[in-house]
Amino acid sequence: MKDRLIVALDVDTFEQACSIVDELGDEVLTYKIGLAPFIGYGFKIIDYIKSKNKRFFLDLKFFDIPNTVELAVYQACMLGASMLSLHTIGTKLMIEAAIAGKKRFEDQTGKAGPILLGITILTSMDEDSLESGMFIKKPLGETILGLAKNAYDAGLRGFVASPNEAKLLKDSFDDVVVVTPGIRMGDSKDDQKRSNTPRFAIENKADYIVVGRPIIKAQNPKQAVIECIKNMKGEM
Numbered sequence: 001m002k003d004r005l006i007v008a009l010d011v012d013t014f015e016q017a018c019s020i021v022d023e024l025g026d027e028v029l030t031y032k033i034g035l036a037p038f039i040g041y042g043f044k045i046i047d048y049i050k051s052k053n054k055r056f057f058l059d060l061k062f063f064d065i066p067n068t069v070e071l072a073v074y075q076a077c078m079l080g081a082s083m084l085s086l087h088t089i090g091t092k093l094m095i096e097a098a099i100a101g102k103k104r105f106e107d108q109t110g111k112a113g114p115i116l117l118g119i120t121i122l123t124s125m126d127e128d129s130l131e132s133g134m135f136i137k138k139p140l141g142e143t144i145l146g147l148a149k150n151a152y153d154a155g156l157r158g159f160v161a162s163p164n165e166a167k168l169l170k171d172s173f174d175d176v177v178v179v180t181p182g183i184r185m186g187d188s189k190d191d192q193k194r195s196n197t198p199r200f201a202i203e204n205k206a207d208y209i210v211v212g213r214p215i216i217k218a219q220n221p222k223q224a225v226i227e228c229i230k231n232m233k234g235e236m
């Protein structure tokens with residue numbers, strides 16, 4: 001299960017991020033570097049994570065014109081990420097460009113590029129936010145499936161969704177990797193609207209779970225990781 005846990009390093013400083021990586025030691029194999037850590041101290045933390053032989057998911061959620069996304073994906077591949085995210089609402093041409101950026105990297109270097117993960121609908125949104133903020137008046141599952149199908153047809157084989165939609169995506173598309181943030185074990189959901197437990201995510205076919213605050217803000221982050229892994233195994 002350790003292989004399937006990704007810890008989001010959403011902290012303010014390089015020193016805080018290093019101290020989490022040191023504290024969690026062998027318990028965590030993969031970290032997620034999102035917008036804030038990347039803007040604040042991105043290259044330093046990437047080097048640090050690599051020096052500890054850990055993998056990293058670069059979660060910059062690309063969403064731009066196709067040419068810009070092709071260039072960005074190529075550069076992100078060069079950094080050595082094992083996973084990269086982009087928004088499926090970027091539509092087919094943008095997704096094809098992302099895949100082309102990865103292919104350019106692979107052709108040039110002979111190395112395998114990262115898994116490209118399409119964000120379906122952010123886990124901080126629900127049907128109400130989609131209707132009031134994006135004027136989408138459809139059942140959430142339908143919107144997620146529609147975006148995923150478009151991305152799948154463009155060649156994408158990975159998705160980010162909440163644990164609640166992991167099974168729907170795994171059952172609807174062959175050979176896809178599904179990564180689920182929005183993981184919570186206690187009562188507090190923070191800003192997450194679609195959340196569930198590690199156990200639920202795994203039982204519902206998520207390949208990987210992403211956990212940020214429940215681990216990095218815990219009084220004892222290492223204990224939180226141990227409990228999370230036990231929960232993934234159905235042991236608590």
Ligand SMILES: O=c1ccn([C@@H]2O[C@H](COP(=O)(O)O)[C@@H](O)[C@H]2O)c(=O)[nH]1
Nearest residue numbers: 008034121122123181182210211212213
């Ligand atoms: O739909 C999405 C996509 C990405 N995320 C990211 O995952 C972590 C979750 O952190 P928590 O503290 O466990 O809520 C965070 O970095 C988000 O940017 C997401 O939550 N939902």
